[in-house]
Amino acid sequence: MRLTIxxxxxxxxxxESSRLNVNVEIPxxxxxxxxxxxxxxxxxxxxxxxxxDYKPLFALFFCxxxxxxxxxxxxxxESYAPVEGDFICSYPISxxxxxxxxxIQKLSPQFVKIYHQAELAEASALxxxxxxxxxxxxxxxxxxxxxxxxxxxxxxxxxxxxAQCIKNYIKSDEIVMLAERSAWVGNDEAHYIRKQENRDVxxxxxxxxxxxxxxxxxxxxxxxxxxxxxx
Numbered sequence: 001m002r003l004t005i006x007x008x009x010x011x012x013x014x015x016e017s018s019r020l021n022v023n024v025e026i027p028x029x030x031x032x033x034x035x036x037x038x039x040x041x042x043x044x045x046x047x048x049x050x051x052x053d054y055k056p057l058f059a060l061f062f063c064x065x066x067x068x069x070x071x072x073x074x075x076x077x078e079s080y081a082p083v084e085g086d087f088i089c090s091y092p093i094s095x096x097x098x099x100x101x102x103x104i105q106k107l108s109p110q111f112v113k114i115y116h117q118a119e120l121a122e123a124s125a126l127x128x129x130x131x132x133x134x135x136x137x138x139x140x141x142x143x144x145x146x147x148x149x150x151x152x153x154x155x156x157x158x159x160x161x162x163a164q165c166i167k168n169y170i171k172s173d174e175i176v177m178l179a180e181r182s183a184w185v186g187n188d189e190a191h192y193i194r195k196q197e198n199r200d201v202x203x204x205x206x207x208x209x210x211x212x213x214x215x216x217x218x219x220x221x222x223x224x225x226x227x228x229x230x231x
Contacts, residue, residue, distance in 0.1 A: 021083065022085045023082055023083070023085065024057070024074050024085035024087070025087050026059070026061070026072070027070075027072060030065060031090045031091075031092060031093065032063060032092065033066035033068075034094065037063060039061060039064070041059035041060055042060045042069075044059040044060070045058045046058075056075055056088075057073070057074040058072070059071070070091060070092065072087070072091075074088055089125040093123050096119075097116040097119045103216060104212055104216060107219065108145070110140045110144070111137050111138075114133055115134065115137040117133055118133025118134045118136075118137060121133055130201060131185075131201045132186075132190055134201060134205060135182075135186030135189055135190065138179070138182050138183065138204070138208055138211075141211065141215070142166060143162070146169035149170070149171065162179075162183055163180070172214060172218070175211055175214050178210050178214070179207075179211060181203075182204050184199075185199045185200070185203055185204040185207070186204055189204075
């Protein structure tokens with residue numbers, strides 16, 4: 001899970017008698033314990049090399065909750081005034097993944113596996129491939145749910161494109177709408193030109209989260225309906 005971030009201005013010594021003011025975004029969660037965080041870095045290091053266009057900035061943070069340190073890497077972007085430090089990654093990389101209910105895990109174990117891998121890719125700053133992972137996870141979730149609803153059409157559901165599965169085999173209007181929009185954003189992650197320019201992976205994740213919620217409610221309702229009165 002990629003850390004959410006908030007703005008902070010750092011004033012850094014990087015040469016003798018020189019100081020650089022840099023706007024950076026700091027974590028609001030500790031990547032070790034995942035507890036909310038709002039501390040400034042203990043110390044920051046900037047490496048200004050004339051031999052490379054890559055100018056990294058490293059900031060060391062201390063979490064008072066787990067009493068551990070973690071490091072955030074930025075790259076200096078001098079095309080803005082004031083200078084900005086673009087967030088690259090935090091170390092150690094968070095291994096925290098989303099917890100899914102037992103019913104969702106049973107319905108689509110491959111969805112859970114792929115979604116968790118996409119989260120770890122995103123946490124590792126592999127944002128260009130994380131979106132593809134979330135899109136693949138969406139397809140497994142929708143198709144496995146469609147098979148649950150139509151067990152007599154397994155082969156047809158497996159072979160059909162995702163858009164047709166959503167249209168032909170999903171009854172819930174809410175799930176249909178969310179799945180269609182998720183697929184739109186997910187398809188942009190695989191194409192050169194984006195059609196949904198004002199949407200990104202965070203939107204797709206929110207839509208998938210809502211789909212999981214609605215499917216979970218349906219599965220719980222089906223479970224309750226299976227009960228019979230006891231005499």
